[in-house]
Amino acid sequence: MIQFVFPLFGRFHPILVHLPIGILLFGIILVFxxxxxxNTHLASIRLAFLFGGMAxxxxxxxxxxxxxxxxxTWDSVQFHFFLGLATTATAFWLYYELGKKEDFPSFFKAKSAALVALLMFTGHLGGNITHGETYLIEPLPAGMQQLLGYETGENTGPKLPAEGWEELAYYEHVVQPILNQNCxxxxxxKNHKGELDLSSYEALLQGxxxxxxxxxxxxxxxxxxxRLVLPKEDEDHMPPKDKRQLQKEEIELIRAWIALGGKTESKLGEADISVETLEPFMEKTEAPFYPSAEVPPLADETLKKLKTDGFFAETVDKESAWLMVSCVNYGQFxxxxWTKLKPASDQIAYLDLxxxxVTDQILDSIQSLPNLTVLKLNETDISGEKLSALQSNPNLKNLYLNKTQVSLPQLKALQNHPNLAKVFVFDTPASADESGGVFSFLLEKGNYRLPPLPTDTIVY
Incomplete structure (x- = not known):
């Protein structure tokens, strides 16, 4: 019946360990x-070192x-244990040194400083045991971690390619990275708590x-x-509730691997898992919206001149040289x-006219903008006769022609444009044309209608 006392007292260690730290630090602060x-604080310091040693x-x-x-394991705790004993012995030694003296012994502040160092190093080793050696390192930026000699890519979880993931070794590329990150x-x-080592497949098999x-x-x-699917409050739940919990997709991947046989030879494509389960771990390469070419920033004087002429002109973000130019306050443009915009030809990426x-003639000038990405020509006299000129703007992605006279056949001049993704033609002959047509870009016609709701006919 009494056998539970020793394990229970052992579990009080995380609480009791703070007592000597707090008491001894209080005494050391009084020393300094x-x-x-x-000798005003001498009696308090004696008590602090005595009670700190006892704690x-x-x-x-x-x-x-x-x-x-x-x-x-003994290997994981031995240095922490011996340094804890050394800290305790040092506290009693400093108490003995003070004795009933009326003044501090020689070099007492230096000895107290040594006790601080012992406390810190002992506490650091204890933290390594409970939270892992990289507990304080993990939040640091990758560059700083590498500077301190830590490998940053080891515990980052699975990283899967969008194509060809079916042929990956399930354990090596999915299961072990999940264990590295969470367990x-x-x-x-070095620190196999519960006599369990999850750093390799061979160690995992040993249990x-x-x-x-x-x-x-x-x-x-x-x-x-x-243990992953036990309630967090259950003491057998893993990882412990104060640590990072596995995502539901990670748990499902562990389950599917075991169901497949739990072997290292299994391929990821052999498992009964959906692409949606794998999606959070797939590496995505997002192409930048604006061109990746390097251009020099527009001179401050030139930018100021554009604003003086009536344009709204700003960089698209603080780190970019690309310009957003609008005629929102320059309706007579x-x-x-056009000559007023020529000095910024290389920097203009977003142009709103x-x-x-302007008329169709402006398209001959616009084609001289090599980095133009967004072009807005809404509510202008553009008829669409010269849309083919925009084929000379290789980086153009979004084109706005709302409330113009552009027709559906004229839009075929933009077919197979290298980067054009969307063309907006709300309230135009093109949007009213029901003949259809397949384009290499997404044609946004508008004219959307919500389905009628029963409440639409209720008379209040």
Missing amino acids: LSRKGQ GVLSSVSGFLQYRYEGF KSCHNA GEDGSILSGGDAEASALFA ADAD SGTQ
């Missing part, structure tokens, strides 16, 4: 606040019991203090999976005014 020849004894005993009953900090060759954790073909009978006096 005391000036030479002053250190309790903490060391509880720590040793936790090691014995919680599955920690390895506590279950590795832990409760035996095997993998039963190939039966996920529910495998502790590797079963006409074809002949909506509501201006």
